[in-house]
Amino acid sequence: EDGIRDYKVTGVQTCALPIYCTPTHTYGTSGCFYGVISGVSLNTLSDAPACLNAAPYYLSNPATGTLTTSLIPGQTYPLTISSYYYNYVGVWIDWNQSGTFDASEYVTMTPNVNSSGVSWTSTGSVTVPLTAVSGLTAMRINTEYYGYTMNSGLSCGPFTYGETEDYKITVVPLPATPTTPIEVGSPNCTAGGFLDANGNAPSGETWYWQSSASGTSTASPAAPAGSNSYNIPANGTYYLRSQNNTYLTWSANASSITVSDFPAGPANPTATTRSEEHTSELQSPCNLVCRLL
Numbered sequence: 001e002d003g004i005r006d007y008k009v010t011g012v013q014t015c016a017l018p019i020y021c022t023p024t025h026t027y028g029t030s031g032c033f034y035g036v037i038s039g040v041s042l043n044t045l046s047d048a049p050a051c052l053n054a055a056p057y058y059l060s061n062p063a064t065g066t067l068t069t070s071l072i073p074g075q076t077y078p079l080t081i082s083s084y085y086y087n088y089v090g091v092w093i094d095w096n097q098s099g100t101f102d103a104s105e106y107v108t109m110t111p112n113v114n115s116s117g118v119s120w121t122s123t124g125s126v127t128v129p130l131t132a133v134s135g136l137t138a139m140r141i142n143t144e145y146y147g148y149t150m151n152s153g154l155s156c157g158p159f160t161y162g163e164t165e166d167y168k169i170t171v172v173p174l175p176a177t178p179t180t181p182i183e184v185g186s187p188n189c190t191a192g193g194f195l196d197a198n199g200n201a202p203s204g205e206t207w208y209w210q211s212s213a214s215g216t217s218t219a220s221p222a223a224p225a226g227s228n229s230y231n232i233p234a235n236g237t238y239y240l241r242s243q244n245n246t247y248l249t250w251s252a253n254a255s256s257i258t259v260s261d262f263p264a265g266p267a268n269p270t271a272t273t274r275s276e277e278h279t280s281e282l283q284s285p286c287n288l289v290c291r292l293l
Contacts, residue, residue, distance in 0.1 A: 017138060020060075020094075020138060020140070020166065021100070021155070022056055022058050022156075022164075023056075023058060023142060023156050023157040024056065024156075024157045024159065025056065025058075025159045025160070025162050025163060025164070026158070026161070027160060027161050028052065028054070028055060028057035029057060029162065029163050030161055031053065032053050033085060034087060034143075034161040035084075035086075035087035035088075035145060035161055035162030036051045036083060036084050036085075037081065037083050037143060037165050038082045038084060038119065039080070039081065039121075040080070040081055040165065040167065041079070041080040041081075042071075042078075042079045042169070043070070043071060043077045045066060045067065045068060045069035047066065047067055049061075049165055051163075052163040052164075052165075057162070057163040057164065059163075059164070059165050059166070060166040061165065061166060061167050061168065063168035068168050069169055069170070070169070070170040070172050071169055072128060072172045072247055073131075073134075073172070073174050073252075074127075074130050074174075074249075075127070075128055076125050076126065077125070077126045077128075078123065079109075079123065079125070080121060080122075081123075081141060082119060083119070083122070083143055084114075084117075084118065084119040085116070085117040086114065086116065086117060087143045087144060087145060087146055087161070087162055088112055088144045088145075088148075088149070088150035088162075089112050089122045089141065089143055089150070090106070090141070090150045090154060090155070091109055091140065091142075092105050092106055092107065092139070093126065093137065093138070093139045093140075093169070094139075094140075095128070095131070095132040095133065096132070097133040100155070101156075102155075103152035103153050104152075106151075106155075107124050108124055108125075109123065110123055110124065113146050114146065115146045128171060130174070130252055132171045133171065134174070136170050137168070137169060137171060138166050138167065138168055138169070139166070139167045139169050140155055140164065140166050141164065141165045142159065142162065142163075142164050143159075143161075143162035143163055143164075144159045144160065145160055145162060148160050174244075174249055174250070174251055175243060175244050175250065175251040176242065177242070177252070177253045178201070178207045178222075178241065178251070178254070178255045179197065180255045180257065181195050181197055181222075181238065181240050181256075182195065182196050182198045183195055183196075183259055183261075184228040185228075187232070187261060187262045187263070188263065191231075192231050192232055192233050192234075193231070193232045194229065194230060194232070195209075195228075195238060195259075196225060196226065196228045196229075196230070197224075197227075197240060198225055199225050201222070201242055204246060205242050205243060205244055205245060206242070206243050207222040207240055207241070208220060208241055209222060209238060210238075210239040210240070210254060211238075211239070213239050213253070213254045213256065215239060218243070222240060232259060234262055235260050235261075236258070236259060237256055237257070237259075238259065239254040239255070239256045240254060240255045240256070241255075
C-alpha cells in the first residue's frame with residue numbers, strides 16, 4: 001500500500017510519489033479512544049476519516065475526489081483538523097518533494113493539544129512557498145496522547161498512542177518567466193516606439209505587458225512574436241509577465257526591456273510670453289523636435 005504509485009490530476013503534470021516512512025504507534029488509538037482523527041479540511045480537500053483501530057494505525061489516502069486538492073504557490077489556505085480525545089496534533093507537508101517530512105515543513109496548529117475527553121478542533125494556516133516543487137506531494141497528520149510529546153522532528157514517530165493519515169496534494173506550477181522582449185526599429189515623435197514579445201506564451205498561458213515587475217494587469221496581452229505591435233510612448237522600462245489561464249496564477253518574475261532611444265529635445269520652456277504678434281507655447285521635448293523638423 002505504501003509503494004510507489006502514479007496518480008493523475010487533471011491539468012497538472014504528475015509523477016510517482018516517493019515512499020514515505022510509516023510511523024509507529026505502539027498502542028494506536030486504544031480502541032478508538034486516543035487521538036482519533038475525525039475531520040480534515042484544506043481548500044477543496046474534505047474528509048471525515050474512520051478510526052484506525054489496527055496496527056500500524058496508518059492510512060495513505062488516494063489522490064481522488066475530496067481526498068485531495070490543488071494549492072497555488074504564494075497563497076495561504078486555512079487548515080482545520082478535528083480529533084478526539086486527549087491528544088496532540090502534528091502536520092507536515094513535503095514542499096520540496098524530498099520524500100521526507102522535514103522539520104522546516106511542520107505546520108503550526110492552534111491549539112495543538114487537548115487534555116480532556118472531548119472532541120476538539122485545531123486550526124492552522126498553510127502558506128505554499130514560492131519555492132515549492134510543483135506536482136503531487138504529501139501532507140501528513142499525526143496524533144499522540146497528550147501526556148507524551150509532539151514536535152517538528154516527529155513526522156515518523158515513534159509514538160505511544162494515536163494514528164497517522166497521509167493525503168496527496170498537488171502544487172500548481174507557476175508560469176515560467178516570458179522571454180526577454182525586444183525593441184523594433186527606432187522610435188519617433190509621430191508613431192512612438194514598438195516592442196515585440198520575442199516569443200509566444202505556452203499553451204494554457206497568456207503573456208501581458210506590465211508597467212512594473214509585479215504588475216497583474218490583463219489590459220495589454222502580448223501579440224504573437226513578430227507582430228511588433230506593442231506601442232510605447234516614451235523611454236522607460238517595460239515588463240512582460242505570464243498568467244496561467246486556468247488557475248490565474250502569475251509568473252514569479254517578469255522579463256523586461258529598457259528603452260532609452262526616443263528623440264531628445266531641448267528642455268521645457270520655463271515661462272510663457274504672449275503679445276499681439278506671437279505666442280511662445282509650452283511643448284514637450286519630443287514635440288519641439290518634431291516642430292523643428
